[in-house]
Amino acid sequence: MDLAIAEAKKAETRREVPIGCVIVDNTTGEVISTGSNEREETQNAIKHAEIIAIEAACEKISSWRLEHTSLFVTLEPCPMCAGAIINSRIEEVIFGASDPKAGSVGSINNLLAETAYNHQPEVLGGVKAEETGDLLRNFFREIRRKK
Secondary structure (H helix, E strand, C coil), X not given: CHHHHHHXXXXXXXXXXXXXXXXXXXXXXXXXXXXXXXXXXXXXXXXXXXXXXHHHHHHHHCCCCCCCEEXXXXXXXXXXXXXXXXXXXXXXEEEEECCCCXXXXXXXXXXXXXXXXXXXXXXXXXXXXXXXXXHHHHHHHHHHHXX
């Protein structure tokens, strides 16, 4: 999670919402890919940290199947990212802060536990939740202050 937090801080320096993601190979412990939000700089709604990390991991291993990997992300995944996690067969998802407005891994719904889908990763939420939540709260507090 510390590497995902570092990615979130990189996003913040680019004036992006500070969300970071890291994908790790569970068999070797190697970091396969990283990502941080790029929505503002690209003006592209799908440039979430998880999507960027998943794309990079698929490219690196030359496969859409990210079996035997763990995804660490600083904020509970949204529905789009949860769908990408399911479709890429990620084995485990570890997230920091919950997202009561868009979280789809327990807050609003739990797409990753839905047995109608062909894949259900293991999930662990709340890892370093205070630290990851503070990154977001401070970011938005500063935006409101500047307005």
